[in-house]
Amino acid sequence: MKIALLGYGKMGKTIEEIALDRGHKITLKVDEDIESYDLTNLDADVAIDFSVPKAAFKNITTCFELGIPVVSGTTGWLDHYDKAVEVCEKHDTAFLYASNFSIGVNLFFELNEKLAEMMKNLEEYSVEVEEIHHVQKLDSPSGTAISLAQQIIANNPNKIAWQLDHAENDEIPIYARREAEVPGTHTVSYKSEIDSIEIKHTAHSRQGFAKGAVIAAEWIKGKEGIYRMQDVLAEILK
Numbered sequence: 387m388k389i390a391l392l393g394y395g396k397m398g399k400t401i402e403e404i405a406l407d408r409g410h411k412i413t414l415k416v417d418e419d420i421e422s423y424d425l426t427n428l429d430a431d432v433a434i435d436f437s438v439p440k441a442a443f444k445n446i447t448t449c450f451e452l453g454i455p456v457v458s459g460t461t462g463w464l465d466h467y468d469k470a471v472e473v474c475e476k477h478d479t480a481f482l483y484a485s486n487f488s489i490g491v492n493l494f495f496e497l498n499e500k501l502a503e504m505m506k507n508l509e510e511y512s513v514e515v516e517e518i519h520h521v522q523k524l525d526s527p528s529g530t531a532i533s534l535a536q537q538i539i540a541n542n543p544n545k546i547a548w549q550l551d552h553a554e555n556d557e558i559p560i561y562a563r564r565e566a567e568v569p570g571t572h573t574v575s576y577k578s579e580i581d582s583i584e585i586k587h588t589a590h591s592r593q594g595f596a597k598g599a600v601i602a603a604e605w606i607k608g609k610e611g612i613y614r615m616q617d618v619l620a621e622i623l624k
């Protein structure tokens with residue numbers, strides 16, 4: 387498969403290693419404004435976007451205009467997600483966005499949903515989300531922490547929103563911490579006077595995010611439509 391890499395930083399480079407190992411070719415590496423590249427002869431089956439929040443929309447929609455499906459993991463740009471979906475549909479191509487491509491985190495998402503459903507009537511427990519990432523991270527809270535909070539809100543009618551660092555009773559606090567080289571740690575905690583329940587995912591490197599993104603790219607090649615990582619996992623975990 388021929389892959390265009392949009393963003394060639396920590397994730398772009400890890401994705402390149404894994405893609406080459408799996409027999410793919412990298413036909414383009416974009417690491418600055420996409421308009422400064424000559425895309426006329428671009429030969430790519432899929433584009434993988436792990437860039438910066440301010441560039442993601444332009445990177446992604448430029449590929450849609452060329453009829454190239456996109457897998458995107460860039461966080462912090464989702465105000466423009468619906469517009470990106472429109473452009474994708476207009477050009478009859480495919481899009482898969484995930485705040486976290488790691489298979490382990492996607493299993494953790496399933497656990498989080500189930501636990502939120504079980505806890506929804508136990509008002510003696512407060513709930514919070516904590517994320518820890520490396521100090522270079524541009525966005526806060528992490529996309530994964532927002533996804534976790536949104537899942538709890540969808541499963542618990544007593545919670546209506548999330549807030550960074552503090553929260554009212556009907557909100558979920560997300561605590562974002564930045565520490566040297568941490569690739570990504572997420573914890574969901576329920577606390578009462580009597581006890582606490584915690585579920586936690588710790589990434590030991592970026593390999594899991596990158597491998598998940600390459601698997602998603604292999605899966606989306608030749609498809610049309612809007613997808614989630616759950617669609618990929620439904621096939622690979624069956």
Ligand SMILES: NC(=O)c1ccc[n+]([C@@H]2O[C@H](COP(=O)([O-])OP(=O)(O)OC[C@H]3O[C@@H](n4cnc5c(N)ncnc54)[C@H](O)[C@@H]3O)[C@@H](O)[C@H]2O)c1
Binds near residue numbers: 420460
């Ligand atoms: N979804 C996931 O599983 C997942 C996992 C890890 C990181 N991320 C997200 O991926 C993004 C990248 O993470 P990273 O750790 O590789 O960051 P990074 O800072 O190491 O890399 C970003 C790269 O984008 C480049 N860039 C700047 N402007 C650009 C433009 N206009 N077009 C293309 N590239 C441009 C930068 O030069 C840099 O090399 C972040 O938003 C991060 O939150 C998501």
Ligand SMILES: O=C(O)C1=N[C@H](C(=O)O)CCC1
Binds near residue numbers: 485523527528529570
């Ligand atoms: O390193 C990052 O940046 C990460 N970003 C994603 C997020 O915001 O959730 C996934 C974890 C790593």
